Amino acid sequence: MASVxxxxxxxxxxxxxxxxxxxxxxxxDASTKIPALFFLGSAVLWLLVGTAFALISSFKLHTPNFxxxxxxxxxGRTRTAHLNAVIYGWSVNAAFAVAFWLMARLSRSVLRHxxxxxxAGAFWNIGVTIGIIGILAGDSTSIExxxxxxxxxPLLFVAYAxxxxxxxxxFRFGKxxxxxxxxxxxxAALFWFPWLYSIAQIMLLFQPARGxxxxxxxxxxxxxxxxxxxxxxxxxxxxxxxxxxxxKPIHSYYLSxxxxxxxxxxxxWAGVHHLxxxxxxxxxxxxxxxxxxxxxxxxxxxxxNHHMTMVGSFSALKxxxxxxxxxxxxxxxxxxxxxxxxxxDRQVSEVVHFTHFTVAHAHQGMYAFxxxxxxxxxxxxxxxxxxKEWPSAMLISVHFWTVAVGITVYVVGLSICGIKQGLxxxxxxxxFLSTTVPSVVTNTIPYLLSRSxxxxxMTIGHLAFAVNFTWMLLRPRxxxxxxxxxxxxxxxxxxxx
Amino acid sequence: MSAVDPQDKNPKxxxxxxxxxxxxxxxxxxxxxxxxxxxxxxxxxxxxxxFISAMVLxxxxxxxxxxxxxxxxxxxxxxxxVYDERFDPKNAPAANAExxxxxxxxxxxxxxxxxxxxxxxxGAGVPGVYPPLAKxxxxxxxxELIIRILLHGLTGPIKVAGADFNSTMPTIGPGGYNFSDEKxxxxxxxxxxxxxNNAPAITTEKVTEIRTKTAVGRAxxxxxxxxxxxx
Amino acid sequence: MNRAPxxxxxxxxxxxxxxxxIILTNQLTYGKLEPIVDQTENKSYPEAxxxxxxxxxxxxxxxxCIYCHSQQVRRPGFGADxxxxxxxxxxxxxxxxxxxxxxxxxxxxxxxxxxIGARQASRDWHMLHLYNPQITxxxxxxxxxxxxxxxxxxxxxxxxKAIKLPAPYTAASGYEVVPTxxxxxxxxxxxxxxxxxxxxxxxxxxxxxAAPTKAEGKx
Numbered sequence: 001m002a003s004v005x006x007x008x009x010x011x012x013x014x015x016x017x018x019x020x021x022x023x024x025x026x027x028x029d030a031s032t033k034i035p036a037l038f039f040l041g042s043a044v045l046w047l048l049v050g051t052a053f054a055l056i057s058s059f060k061l062h063t064p065n066f067x068x069x070x071x072x073x074x075x076g077r078t079r080t081a082h083l084n085a086v087i088y089g090w091s092v093n094a095a096f097a098v099a100f101w102l103m104a105r106l107s108r109s110v111l112r113h114x115x116x117x118x119x120a121g122a123f124w125n126i127g128v129t130i131g132i133i134g135i136l137a138g139d140s141t142s143i144e145x146x147x148x149x150x151x152x153x154p155l156l157f158v159a160y161a162x163x164x165x166x167x168x169x170x171f172r173f174g175k176x177x178x179x180x181x182x183x184x185x186x187x188a189a190l191f192w193f194p195w196l197y198s199i200a201q202i203m204l205l206f207q208p209a210r211g212x213x214x215x216x217x218x219x220x221x222x223x224x225x226x227x228x229x230x231x232x233x234x235x236x237x238x239x240x241x242x243x244x245x246x247x248k249p250i251h252s253y254y255l256s257x258x259x260x261x262x263x264x265x266x267x268x269w270a271g272v273h274h275l276x277x278x279x280x281x282x283x284x285x286x287x288x289x290x291x292x293x294x295x296x297x298x299x300x301x302x303x304x305n306h307h308m309t310m311v312g313s314f315s316a317l318k319x320x321x322x323x324x325x326x327x328x329x330x331x332x333x334x335x336x337x338x339x340x341x342x343x344x345d346r347q348v349s350e351v352v353h354f355t356h357f358t359v360a361h362a363h364q365g366m367y368a369f370x371x372x373x374x375x376x377x378x379x380x381x382x383x384x385x386x387x388k389e390w391p392s393a394m395l396i397s398v399h400f401w402t403v404a405v406g407i408t409v410y411v412v413g414l415s416i417c418g419i420k421q422g423l424x425x426x427x428x429x430x431x432f433l434s435t436t437v438p439s440v441v442t443n444t445i446p447y448l449l450s451r452s453x454x455x456x457x458m459t460i461g462h463l464a465f466a467v468n469f470t471w472m473l474l475r476p477r478x479x480x481x482x483x484x485x486x487x488x489x490x491x492x493x494x495x496x497x
Numbered sequence: 498m499s500a501v502d503p504q505d506k507n508p509k510x511x512x513x514x515x516x517x518x519x520x521x522x523x524x525x526x527x528x529x530x531x532x533x534x535x536x537x538x539x540x541x542x543x544x545x546x547x548f549i550s551a552m553v554l555x556x557x558x559x560x561x562x563x564x565x566x567x568x569x570x571x572x573x574x575x576x577x578x579v580y581d582e583r584f585d586p587k588n589a590p591a592a593n594a595e596x597x598x599x600x601x602x603x604x605x606x607x608x609x610x611x612x613x614x615x616x617x618x619x620g621a622g623v624p625g626v627y628p629p630l631a632k633x634x635x636x637x638x639x640x641e642l643i644i645r646i647l648l649h650g651l652t653g654p655i656k657v658a659g660a661d662f663n664s665t666m667p668t669i670g671p672g673g674y675n676f677s678d679e680k681x682x683x684x685x686x687x688x689x690x691x692x693x694n695n696a697p698a699i700t701t702e703k704v705t706e707i708r709t710k711t712a713v714g715r716a717x718x719x720x721x722x723x724x725x726x727x728x
Numbered sequence: 729m730n731r732a733p734x735x736x737x738x739x740x741x742x743x744x745x746x747x748x749x750i751i752l753t754n755q756l757t758y759g760k761l762e763p764i765v766d767q768t769e770n771k772s773y774p775e776a777x778x779x780x781x782x783x784x785x786x787x788x789x790x791x792x793c794i795y796c797h798s799q800q801v802r803r804p805g806f807g808a809d810x811x812x813x814x815x816x817x818x819x820x821x822x823x824x825x826x827x828x829x830x831x832x833x834x835x836x837x838x839x840x841x842x843x844i845g846a847r848q849a850s851r852d853w854h855m856l857h858l859y860n861p862q863i864t865x866x867x868x869x870x871x872x873x874x875x876x877x878x879x880x881x882x883x884x885x886x887x888x889k890a891i892k893l894p895a896p897y898t899a900a901s902g903y904e905v906v907p908t909x910x911x912x913x914x915x916x917x918x919x920x921x922x923x924x925x926x927x928x929x930x931x932x933x934x935x936x937x938a939a940p941t942k943a944e945g946k947x
Contacts, residue, residue, distance in 0.1 A: 018532070026527045061837070064861070064871050071875040076792015105533070138790035142831060179731050181536065187732075188739045195743060203751070211825040213751070213759045215832050220750050228743070240534055247531030252539040264739060268746030277802040278832060279819040281758070282565025282582035283573075284750060289563075290556045297549055304542070346563070346582070350807055354798055354836035387524050425836065428609075428811030431618050432839055435867035441837075442867055482525055566932070577757035580820055581803055583934035610813025614848045623864070625894050664892075667849050674849065 024108065031110040032101050033385040035117040037473075039097035040378060042125050044466050046089025049132075051455075051462050053082035058455045062448040072136045080135050080147050087145070087225075088128045088156075091366065094374040095233045096121070096163065099186050101381050102240055103170055106183050113166060120162035127155030143204055145222035150205060160194050181256040182239045185232035188264065192228040196221050212279050216272060223271030226365060231267070231333075234373045235302065238330045241380055242309055245323045246316060251308035255301050263298040266291045270340075276349040292344030299337040306330050319486045321396045325376030328404060332368035336361060351426065356444060357418020364411045372407075375399070375465070382472060383484070390485035391475055395468040397487060402461035409454040417447030600679075600698075604687025607680055611669065612688075620692040626664060628657035631692035640685070640699050642724045644707045647681050650718035665718065670708065678704040761825050764927055773925040774826050777917070784917025787876075787910050789829065796870070798833035799842045799921070803933065813847055814840040815923065817930050823923045838870055846922035854915040855891040855907055863897055876911040879903055 057079040059066045067073045104111045111117075131148030134140070139149040148156075167190050200221035203209050209217060243250050250256060272280070272288030310327065317324050339361060342348055352358065379396065383389055390396060424430045424440045431439045561568045566584045567576040575586075609618065612630075616622050620631035630636045635643060635657055648670035654663045669676050669684075676684070682701045689696035763772040777785065788794075801815030809815055819842055824830045848854070856863045859877050861870040877891070882904050889912075890904040899905050907915070 021533075022527045022530070025530075025533075026524065029527075060871060061869055064869050068872045069874055074791055074873070074875075075871045076795050079795050080792055140790060140792060142789035142792065142794050142829065144794075144834065179735070180534065182534075184735055187735060191736070191739050192743055199747065199751075208828060209755060210759055211761060211827070212821040212830055212832070213755050214830040216751055216754055220746065224746075243534035244531055249535040249537040251537055252541065253536035254538070254541050256536060258541065258545075261738065264742040265745075268742050269750065272750060274834060275832070277806055278800045279580060279821045279823065281577045281754065281821075282563070282579050282584065283567040283576045284754060286560050286563040286565065286582055287749065290560045293556050293559070294552060297552060300548070301545065308539070346806075350802075354834065356837075358834065383526050387526065389526075425812075426808045428808040432812065433865055433868055434618075436619075439867075441869060444837075445869070448869075484526070484529070573753050574757045577754065578929040579932045580818055580929075581933045584932055585934065588935045588937055606811070606813065609811075610843075610847045613813070614853065615850070623894075665850075665852065674846070 025105060028104050028108065028110050029101075029384045031112075031114065032104050035111065035114045035121065036097045036101055036381065036385050038118055038121050039093045040382070040469075041473075042121065043090050043093035043097065043374075044469050046085050046093060046128070047462055048466060050082055050085035050090050051459050053078050053085055055452070055455050055459060057082050058448070058452045062445050062452065072138075077136050077138070077140065080140050081132050083145070084128065084132055084135060084147060086366070088131070088148070089125075091230060091370060091374070092124070093121075094371075094378070095189075095230065096124075098237055098374060098377045098381065099190070099233055100163075100167070100170070101385075102182055102236060103167065103186055106180050106240070107170060109170055111170065113169065116162050116166045120159040120166070122159075123155045123162070124159035127152050127159060130155070141205065143218055145225060146200055146204060146218070153201060156197075160197075164190060164194060180239075181250065181253075181260065182236035184260050185236035185239070188260075189229050189232040189236070192224070192232075196224050196228065215275055215278065216280060216284065219274040220271045223274060224268060227263075227267035227270065230366065230370045231263070234329065234333065234370045237373050237377045238306060238326055238333075241322055241326045241376060242306060242330070245320055245326075245380070246309070246313050248309060248313065251305050255305040259298045259302040259305060262294070262301065266294040266298065270295060270344070273344040273349070276344070276346060276353060289344045289346065292341050295337060296341050299334055299341075303330075303334040316490075319488050319490045321390075321393075321400065321485070321487060322376045322380040324400060324487070325372045325379065329369050329371075329373035329376065332364060332372065336364040336369055339364070351422035352418050353422070355418035355421040355425070356414045356447065357422065360411045360414035360418060363407065363414075368407045368411065372403070375403075378469075382469070386472065386477075388472055388475060388477055389482050390468060391471045392468055393485045393487060395464045396485065398464040399461045399468070402457045402464070406454045406457035406461060409457070410451055413447045413450040413454065417444050420444075420447075600683040601687055601690065603680065604683035604685070605691075607676070607684045608687055611674055611676075612684065615666075620688070620694075624660070626662070628655065628660070628662045630688050631694065633658050633694075636688050637694055637696040639728055640697075640703060641707065641727060643685060644681065644699065644704055645711065645719055645724065645727070647676070647685065648704075648708055648711065649715055651721070651724075652718040653720040653722075655721035668718070678708060758821055761822050763825065764822070764925070766925070773927070774823055774923070776826055777920055780913050780916040781920040782917075783909075784913035784915065784920075785829075785831075787914040788831070788917055791873070793841075794831045794833040794835075796835055796837035797839070797841045798836050799840065800832045801840060801842050801923070809840060812839070815843045817923075817926065818933075819923060820927060820929055822927050822929065838868075841918070841921055842923055844921045845919045846924060849919060851915055851919070852892065854918055855911065856893070858911060858914065859891060859893070859905065860897060863894065873911075876914065877905050877907055879905050 056067065056073065057075060060068075060075045060078065064075075100111065100117065128148070131152035134149040134152055135147055139151075140147040141149060167187075200217060203217045204214055204221075208214060239250060239256070269291030270288055272284055273292050276285055276289070278285075317327060343352055343357075343361065379390065421440060421444050424443060425432075431437065433439050433441045435442070563582040565576055565579040565582045566586055567573070567579075569586055570576060615627040616630050617627075620629060620633075622629035628635070635655075646666065648668070650668040650673065651666040652664075654661065656662075667673050670681060679701045682699045682704045686698040688694065689698065763774060765772045799819075801817070801819045802809045803818035804810040810817075823842075824832075853864055855877075857865065857870075858873045860872045860874065861868045862872075879899055880903065882902055886904050887906050890906050893899060893905060
């Protein structure tokens with residue numbers, strides 16, 4: 001990864017445009033340091049909290065008496081606390097950090113008014129904390145993805161307003177004429193999210209719509225948080241780090257445009273596929289299913305774009321942690337989206353709806369895609385803002401392998417479980433619950449156990465990550481001339497030594 | 498850092514902070530980075546055009562065939578009341594069409610929806626709590642007694658198949674689950690023919706007869722003592 | 729930078745388009761559905777929740793029951809909802825118009841509860857099931873809710889509300905297990921869940937076109 005000629009050239013006081021650009025980037029990175037650390041540190045803490053609730057919930061599903069006497073830890077609450085901690089705690093904090101680091105770099109503008117961001121971050125995290133405590137205390141709204149009680153959500157609004165204002169200012173001051181593809185995705189995400197959240201809050205909590213119009217609002221909102229907030233930020237990160245780490249351009253600008261606009265058009269409509277078979281007009285379900293099928297277009301287009309960029313450089317996966325996590329994420333994105341399009345088909349939905357297959361799919365999207373991309377991004381960003389290297393390649397390796405194997409076992413296990421569960425549920429000859437003959441519920445238990453096992457693996461990975469992260473924060477600043485923490489040393493490195 | 502005209506591409510002007518000192522201090526991390534990402538302009542593969550056209554066609558056909566009446570009526574208001582995507586207004590069934598069902602099928606359906614929760618899908622009941630129906634002396638016995646149990650419920654101690662029970666069975670007939678006479682006859686017939694039971698079927702007319710006979714003055718659940726007196 | 733206004737317009741339009749198509753059209757077409765008054769029974773359907781049941785719905789929400797139980801019956805022929813006794817007909821939007829919060833749910837770790845009041849009316853069964861689901865449903869993975877009940881020493885006469893626990897779950901000698909008001913209201917809510925009325929729109933279903941008779945069939 002170290003390029004020997006540049007190292008030598010750096011000691012030449014005569015400025016070259018390339019060097020000036022790098023100095024500029026260095027300034028930009030330095031300006032993002034405090035806010036990025038705040039959001040990333042919060043993100044890692046929420047990751048650990050969310051993982052703890054995940055383990056508790058997973059154990060409870062096959063061992064229901066586990067912590068069964070404690071009201072605030074009842075499954076309905078721990079599962080909800082897990083979701084909100086990993087979505088609004090870990091994922092959003094990581095998304096904010098990565099988004100504004102990317103925005104600053106790509107608009108080639110130093111991050112101004114970082115105080116704004118810090119206040120926003122404080123409001124956000126206080127809001128989420130109060131929200132989750134409220135959920136555990138029994139104040140959940142029971143609206144999926146919107147469970148935090150009304151006394152917590154205004155804090156989130158304030159936080160977002162500040163971040164939105166900041167984003168506009170930064171973009172306005174940007175110097176680059178050409179808007180790179182990642183920036184379209186980031187701008188879109190930053191615009192879409194507050195509208196989704198506000199409309200959902202108004203039409204579900206402040207002025208609830210009548211009857212199942214609520215369900216339409218709920219799933220338009222929840223699916224779009226995935227598709228119009230997390231997916232664009234994840235893709236923005238892939239579109240930046242993939243070419244950056246490889247030193248190659250993205251394969252096709254035209255594919256980028258097509259991918260972006262088809263995603264914007266179709267993803268918006270797909271959310272109602274969560275209601276197939278349900279008490280809503282059949283035409284709107286068919287429209288959502290049609291849009292879900294059409295999602296194959298942006299997914300395949302983006303997949304081609306990423307793949308053609310990678311072609312010829314797959315060996316770099318041996319060395320770069322960032323690349324490994326990012327590529328794992330990008331491949332998972334393609335896979336999970338195509339499976340999602342399949343799931344929208346009515347005949348398929350008839351089997352997998354209401355089953356653990358949906359849970360597997362949700363984790364494939366939020367974890368195997370989004371979280372892995374965030375991990376990769378953090379592995380790249382942190383050395384540049386702290387001006388230190390990751391302390392332990394071994395911990396990165398442990399992190400990668402435990403979570404990669406963990407999420408694979410998770411998704412495969414629960415997918416098989418869900419298909420079996422759905423087929424059996426649709427066969428009235430198989431009892432729903434029985435201890436004497438095979439039943440729908442008892443047949444799921446071995447897979448629920450495998451999910452707990454995968455959860456333990458992923459917890460180990462998260463702990464390795466958190467330890468490495470903290471160690472890096474605390475270790476002394478590196479002197480000039482450091483080497484990157486890689487899985488292995490690529491051949492050029494050995495020459496440089 | 499002061500604002501710069503975004504169109505200004507000259508890197509030498511207004512790189513405030515990018516002085517000679519800071520350039521020399523650019524950390525090696527920044528130095529080893531590859532340049533910022535760019536987009537190449539490879540053309541779109543041709544097959545994509547075909548793929549996208551095929552998708553649009555397939556999806557349009559799907560929507561028209563599953564529009565729940567929308568593509569026939571073009572009225573969102575009408576389509577808002579249709580929840581079956583295959584619905585075709587031309588073939589709509591009559592508003593109150595009744596379908597005649599085989600009594601055993603009807604009985605099995607009603608058993609599963611109401612009785613199985615306590616008496617279990619296999620008719621074995623729950624020991625000490627709910628009596629069994631499989632191979633049960635009561636279920637296979639006098640129709641006079643079991644029809645009464647379903648019409649008005651049963652409470653208090655009762656001995657079934659040699660075991661003691663003391664619970665409350667709700668009213669399945671009018672005033673409780675509101676089963677019609679036909680449904681009561683069907684579910685009792687099903688119970689008497691299932692799990693190795695082999696007792697005569699029960700007719701709707703018999704249920705009606707007993708219901709009218711007990712209609713006056715019977716407000717509470719039966720006890721097994723009262724039923725034994727009738728036996 | 730000159731592209732930015734165009735991108736913004738596109739981003740705004742795509743969101744507005746989906747909100748209009750999915751939410752606004754449905755709000756305009758069925759967002760003001762009214763209950764039906766049945767002339768013969770002289771009642772309006774769907775019925776409003778009785779007071780205790782309305783409180784019980786809040787308990788249902790605070791304990792997170794929707795994360796394992798759905799409340800929507802699919803049509804006969806799509807899945808086996810009707811064959812499992814979960815409902816005679818597909819749930820329709822009018823079933824939910826009186827609900828302040830619609831709790832359709834998306835998981836069936838446990839059975840659908842839309843008509844649980846019709847298929848399991850027994851208060852005793854629900855109390856036992858909530859106190860320790862293993863009593864009524866051996867082998868279940870449903871969480872126990874002992875904190876909805878109070879175990880206390882019997883003072884004077886045993887309470888008529890105490891639940892009758894079978895062995896080996898019986899309370900210690902001299903103790904009884906009594907449901908708290910939360911348990912009473914939750915059970916009242918569960919008992920209220922039944923969608924039995926056949927609204928006109930429940931007949932908007934697909935019917936196989938009749939096969940042509942021999943006389944008509946030839947062409």
